[in-house]
Amino acid sequence: MRVDQRPLAERALVWLVFAAVLIFAAARFAEKWSAPPRIEAPIRQSSAGARDYDAAIAHIDRLIAGLRPLADQQPDDWLMRERIAHQLIARARLSGDFRDYVQAQQQLSAGLASATPGSGPHLSQAALALSTHRLALTERMLEAIDRYAVPPEAEVREGLTGLRGDIAFYRGRYRAAVAAYAALPQPDQRMAIFLAKTGQPEQALGLLNRIERSGLLTGQMLAQIALLRGTIELQRGSWDAAEAAFGEADRRFPRWWLVAAHRAQMQALRGRTRQAIRAFEAVARRNDDPALRDAIASLYRAAGDYAGTELWAGRAAQGWAERLKLLPEAALGHAVEHELAFGTPARALELARRDFALRPHGATAIALGWALIANNRPAEALKIIDAVNGSSWQSAEQHLVAARAHALLGDSGAAEAEQDEALALNPHALDATATLLWYGH
Numbered sequence: 511m512r513v514d515q516r517p518l519a520e521r522a523l524v525w526l527v528f529a530a531v532l533i534f535a536a537a538r539f540a541e542k543w544s545a546p547p548r549i550e551a552p553i554r555q556s557s558a559g560a561r562d563y564d565a566a567i568a569h570i571d572r573l574i575a576g577l578r579p580l581a582d583q584q585p586d587d588w589l590m591r592e593r594i595a596h597q598l599i600a601r602a603r604l605s606g607d608f609r610d611y612v613q614a615q616q617q618l619s620a621g622l623a624s625a626t627p628g629s630g631p632h633l634s635q636a637a638l639a640l641s642t643h644r645l646a647l648t649e650r651m652l653e654a655i656d657r658y659a660v661p662p663e664a665e666v667r668e669g670l671t672g673l674r675g676d677i678a679f680y681r682g683r684y685r686a687a688v689a690a691y692a693a694l695p696q697p698d699q700r701m702a703i704f705l706a707k708t709g710q711p712e713q714a715l716g717l718l719n720r721i722e723r724s725g726l727l728t729g730q731m732l733a734q735i736a737l738l739r740g741t742i743e744l745q746r747g748s749w750d751a752a753e754a755a756f757g758e759a760d761r762r763f764p765r766w767w768l769v770a771a772h773r774a775q776m777q778a779l780r781g782r783t784r785q786a787i788r789a790f791e792a793v794a795r796r797n798d799d800p801a802l803r804d805a806i807a808s809l810y811r812a813a814g815d816y817a818g819t820e821l822w823a824g825r826a827a828q829g830w831a832e833r834l835k836l837l838p839e840a841a842l843g844h845a846v847e848h849e850l851a852f853g854t855p856a857r858a859l860e861l862a863r864r865d866f867a868l869r870p871h872g873a874t875a876i877a878l879g880w881a882l883i884a885n886n887r888p889a890e891a892l893k894i895i896d897a898v899n900g901s902s903w904q905s906a907e908q909h910l911v912a913a914r915a916h917a918l919l920g921d922s923g924a925a926e927a928e929q930d931e932a933l934a935l936n937p938h939a940l941d942a943t944a945t946l947l948w949y950g951h
Contacts, residue, residue, distance in 0.1 A: 550719065550723065551723045552723075553722050553723055553727075553732065554723075554725070554726050554727070555726070555727065555728070555729055555732055555762065556726035556727060556728050556729075558726075558728055559728030559729055559730055559731075560728075560729070560730065561729065561764075562729075562763060562764040562765045562766075563604065563763060563764065563765040563766040563767065564765055566604060566730060566763075567601060567604060567605065570597050570600055570601045570604075571601075573597050574594060574597045574598065574601075577590065577593055577594045577597065578594065581594055581617075585620075585624070586624045587624075588620075588621030588622070588624050588625040588629075588630055588631055589621075589631075591617040591618065591620050591621035591624075591631070592617070592618065592621050592631040592634050594614075594617045595614040595615075595617040595618045595621070595631065595634055595638070596634065598610045598611070598613050598614035598617065599611070599614045599634075599637070599638055599641070602614065602641075603641070604730075604766070605767075605797065606767075606768070606797065606799050608832075608833050608836045608837050608840065608841070609836070611638070611641070611642055611836075611837055611840070612836050612837065614638055615638060615642075618631050618634055618635045618638060622635065628657070628658055628659055629658075630654075632651045632652075632654045632655050633651070633655060633666060633669055633670070635647070635651045636648045636651035636652055636655075636673055637669075637673065639651065640673060640676055640677070641840075642837050642839060642840040643680075643839040643840050643842070643843075643868060643869060644839050645677055645680060645681065645868065645869065648673060648676075648677055649677060652670055652673060652674065655670060668694055668695060671690050671693055671694060672690065672691070672694060672698070672700060674686075674690050675687045675688075675689075675690025675691045675694075675700065676700065678690060679700075679704060679871060680869040680871050681869070681870060681871065682870045682871040682872070682875075682901065684704075684708060684901065684902040684903070685902075687704060688701075688704055688708075691704060696724070697717055697721075698721065699718070699721065699734070699735065699738055701717060702714040702715075702717045702718050702721070702738060702742075703738070705717065706741075706742045706745065707872060707903060707904070707905070708902040708903060708904060709902070709904030709935075711742050711743075711745070711746050714742055715739060715742060715743075718735050718738060718739050718742075721735060722735045722736075729762045729763045730762075730763045732759075732762040732763070733758075733759040733760075733762040733763030733766060733769060734759075736755050736756070736758040736759035736762060737755070737756065737759045737768070737769060737772065739755040739758075740752040740753070740754075740755030740756045740759065740772060740950065741772075741950035741951075743755060744947075744950045744951070745905065745906070745936065745950070745951065746935065746936055747906075747935075747936035747937040747938040747939070749776065749779065749780070749938065752776065752950075753773070753776045756769060756772045756773045756776065757773070759772075760773065767793050767796050767797040767799075768949075770789070770792075770793045771790070771793050771799075771801075771802060771805070771948075771949050772949050772950055773789070774786050774789035774790045774793060774805075775805065775946070775947065775948065775949050775950070777789055778790075778805070778809055778812075778943060778946040779938070779941070779943045779944075779946060779947065780943070781943055783809055783812055783813050784813070786809055786946075787806060787809045787810065787813070790802060790805050790806045790809065791806060794806060798829065799829075800825075800826045800828075800829030800830050800833065800844070800848070801826075801844055801847075801948050801949065803822050803823075803825045803826035803829060804822075804823070804826040804844075804847070804848050804851060804852070804948055805946070805948040805949070806818075806822040807819050807820075807821075807822035807823040807826060807851075807852060808851060808945065808946055808948070809946065810822060812943075812945075812946065819852075823848075823851075823852040826848055826852065827848065827852070827853065830844070830845040830848050833845070838864075839868055842861050842862075842864055842865035842868070843865055843873065843874065843877060845861050846858055846861045846862045846865060846877045846881060847877070847948070849861060849881075850877075850880055850881060850884055851945075855881070855884040855885045856885065858880075858881040858884055858885075859878075859881040859882065859884070859885050861881075862874070862877050862878040862880075862881035862882075863878065863881075865877065865878075866878045871903070872898050872901065872903030872905065872908065875894050875895065875897065875898045875903075875908075876895070876898065876905070876907050876908050876911055878891075878894055879891040879894045879895045879898075879908070879911035879912075879915070880911055882894065883911065883914050883915060883918065886918075888914070888915040888916075888918035888919050889915070889919065891911060891914075891915045892912060892915040892916070892919070895908055895911045895912045895915065896912075899912065904935065905935065906931075906932040906933070906935040906936035906939040907932070907939075907951070909928045909929070909931040909932035909935070909939075910928070910929070910932050910939060910940075912924075912928040913925045913926075913928035913929045913932065916928060
C-alpha cells in the first residue's frame, strides 16, 4: 500500500481546498436549480381602441355611415369602396354576421370592376375570400397581385406570404404552411394555431405569451389572444386554464358575445346545465349566431326537455339554411355539426363531403369521418381518419372517430387503443358533457 509522504499540514491544506471546491460547486448547483422562475414582462394594454364590444361596433357603424356618402359621390373610386369593405369585414369578424361579409363582397366586387388593369383591391378580396373559406378565389387574387407591373411593397408581400400559408394549411399541406408562417418577420397567431393543431400546445401558448407582450396592444387584440389561449387549453383538457383565459378575454374586451359563449360553454362542460342555458340564452338575445341556438338545443336535450330541444334546433336549422344561401363555403363546417346533432345523416354527409373537397385538412376530415359513421360507413371513415393520423394534425377527436369506427367494425382492441390516444391528448375527451362542445374545438 502506497502511503502519502507529504507533511500533514500540506495534506490538510489540500483537503481544505478540495472541500471548498465541493462547497462552491454545490452552492452553484443549488443556485441554478432553486433560482426563482424568470418573471415575464407585464402585458401592456393600449388606451387606443374601443373599450368594449358595444363601443367597437358603434365606432365601426359611424365610420361606415360616414364613408357611404363619399363612395356614392365617387362611384368609380375603388379605394373608397375598399375602405368601406374593410369596416364591414371588421364588423363581421366581431359580430359573426354573414350579411356584413356579403356587403363587403359587394363593395369589393364593385371596386374590382371599376379598377384599371393592374390595380384594385386584390389583397382585400383575397383576405375576405380566405375568411369565408373560398380558397380558389383567394389564389386568383394572389395571382393577380403577382402580375402587377410594380412589385408590391414589403408589407404587402408579407400579407401574401401569410395568405399562401393559410391556403396550404387548409389544403392539408402542413409543411408548406409552416414554412410560409416561419418566413414572416414576426410570427403571429396563425403560427400559434398551427402549433396547437399539430400537437405542440406548449409552444403555441409560449408564442401567444410573446405576442401579447410584444408591445402596446388594444383590448380587443388582447381578448383575441386570450380567447385563442383558452381554446388551446380547452382542446387539451385544461379546463381551469381555459376558463381563466376566457375570463381574461372578457376583462380585456367586455361584452363580446363570442367570449360570453365560451364562458357559458364552460358551465355546460362542468355539468351546470341550467346555468349554462340561462347564460347561452342571454347571449342569444344579443346575437343570432345559429351555433348559439345549437348549443341551447343540446343543453335542453341534456336536461331532458325535448320541447325546448325542438324549438331551438328548429331555429338553428333556419339560421344555417340562411347562411348556406348567403355564403355556403363559410357555413358548411358548422352546418355539418348541426345536421349530425339535430338533422339527418344523409344531409350531414352531403355537406361534409362538400366541405372536405374545398378544404381537405384535419378539421373537415374529422367532420367527414363522423358523417360517414352516422351513415354506417365505418370502413370509409377509418380510411379518412387514418390519413389524418398519418399527418401532422393531432387532436383527441380524430382518435375518437377512429375508436368508433373500429368498434363498429368489431375490433375492440383497436378501439380501446384509439380511446387511450384520445385521452392522452385530452383527459376530458370521453366525458359525458363532451357533446356540449360547440365553441373552441
